[in-house]
Amino acid sequence: MSRTPEETAAEIGEWATAAEAYQLLTVDVPAEHWIEALTAARDRLGLSYFDWLSAVDELADGYAVCAHLAAPGAGTVRHLLLRTRIPRDKAVLPTAVEVYAGAGWHERETNEMFGIDFAGHPHLVTLLLPDGFEGHPLRKDFVLAARVAKAWPGAKEPGESEGDGPARRKMQPPG
Template identity: 65%
Template structure:
């Protein structure tokens, strides 16, 4: 298949021409990455689709970046230019609201619902922002780093044994509290 879209260098130049200093262009794992302010999120998605030919929407997710923010990342792709593009923005932790890109990429609807449910990032203008995966009545956002995994307190972690817990009789040591569990929840098993 012949490459008929913009090259990576042309894409970078076009992004700089459209967004100037408001967009930070970098490389993440060999992919062109563009960080934009939350106010330009929808404009960046439209630009990627219309000007760079990134009509293929792959995925969108959140990233918890304590103590102040959540990042939202979307991966789009141009099949003609074979150009991978990561669009990223950041929303404040105290009010995580971002414009929905479902009008730009219809496939973002499910991903925005999942990000809303798992991280608590609201997508303004989303056609149906409601729970998707968790059971009715579930409280909290389980992919936030401050979410306490109560199951780790109720029963032993099923992973590899800690030193001193093997049947070989190795010397024991103080039991380590699993990540996300407050110290006062810890109890001997």
């Protein structure tokens, strides 16, 4: 049975709003209802498959944290994108591990890449970046090393250094 976006939002909670675009239903919920919304999606809508969780840095608007949920069925798969927004200065959400065990690794990655804390997470440690890495590389304010202008440490051309190394062979035009 197919539900309208409004009916789906009502199943999630009275505080939820929904819209459909590009054949994907997106339900927006306030951050304080994040766990309640995930639980309702699992229990009321039958979305038992946790696909992924990540975030989008929207600068002044904070972060949009998204969880993609699905319900495999007889020949069809129903999808839902559950989304909430949190401010940059208080980037904290409760962990979804108690609702969907598979959320653990996704929350670890999102914590590492965006700096979003998942309160109550059982093992929120680094997953991808090397020990001692500073910063959160998927934040829009993260300065990429490739964009930092640094002086080149060596000579620009062979033979330009102060050593007695060989000079670059002069090229002759063909013919």
